[in-house]
Amino acid sequence: LVLKLLMLILILLCIFPLFHRLKFNFNVSAFVLIVSCFGNVIYHVFYFLAFFSKKGPMLKESVIISRVEDVFSVMLALLQIFFLMGIHSSETTCKPNSRDSSPRIEKMRKYLEGHVYYYCSLLGTMNLALWICDSIGELRLPVFSIELNHAYDPPVWEILNKLIFPLTIFFRFHTGLDFLKLYWQRTYRSKSKDNWMLYIS
Numbered sequence: 424l425v426l427k428l429l430m431l432i433l434i435l436l437c438i439f440p441l442f443h444r445l446k447f448n449f450n451v452s453a454f455v456l457i458v459s460c461f462g463n464v465i466y467h468v469f470y471f472l473a474f475f476s477k478k479g480p481m482l483k484e485s486v487i488i489s490r491v492e493d494v495f496s497v498m499l500a501l502l503q504i505f506f507l508m509g510i511h512s513s514e515t516t517c518k519p520n521s522r523d524s525s526p527r528i529e530k531m532r533k534y535l536e537g538h539v540y541y542y543c544s545l546l547g548t549m550n551l552a553l554w555i556c557d558s559i560g561e562l563r564l565p566v567f568s569i570e571l572n573h574a575y576d577p578p579v580w581e582i583l584n585k586l587i588f589p590l591t592i593f594f595r596f597h598t599g600l601d602f603l604k605l606y607w608q609r610t611y612r613s614k615s616k617d618n619w620m621l622y623i624s
Contacts, residue, residue: 462590
């Protein structure tokens with residue numbers, strides 16, 4: 424819950440300074456993001472609804488925390504694909520800023536914009552950590568989906584376990600690498616620019 428709250432803050436810090444520069448085009452990469460995000464959202468919606476089933480949750484003390492965590496997960500997934508689809512479809516760093524805003528807000532926006540790629544590196548690392556937790560941890564200690572297994576009938580559980588859950592794992596992996604790719608590209612460009620400037624001088 425704490426990790427996802429931190430990720431939610433980081434993705435908002437990424438979106439805020441670049442919001443009006445993001446553009447969206449539908450392509451293969453966007454399709455993969457949307458499908459994997461859909462699986463992730465469905466998984467957490469079913470997890471949320473499991474607490475309202477007639478069978479009821481097995482771990483009564485975890486109900487409130489789990490509900491909040493599922494809401495955070497859905498918001499986080501939607502915000503992440505919004506940012507990734509927008510930043511991949513446009514050269515956000517090259518376009519001028521035409522917004523009319525107060526100097527204080529503009530100063531804050533420019534400050535955050537300079538740090539967006541560091542936030543991306545953190546988001547990439549955290550997404551990969553969640554991917555490891557969901558994929559490897561589930562095999563070692565199958566407690567993450569225990570509420571789903573208990574709440575739903577076997578056919579529904581099979582669909583969730585064989586189709587929706589793998590999409591969730593893929594979403595974590597895909598977004599993690601996407602965020603790290605943004606950071607690496609930015610770092611490579613900065614180093615190339617510095618080397619070129621040293622060569623000229």
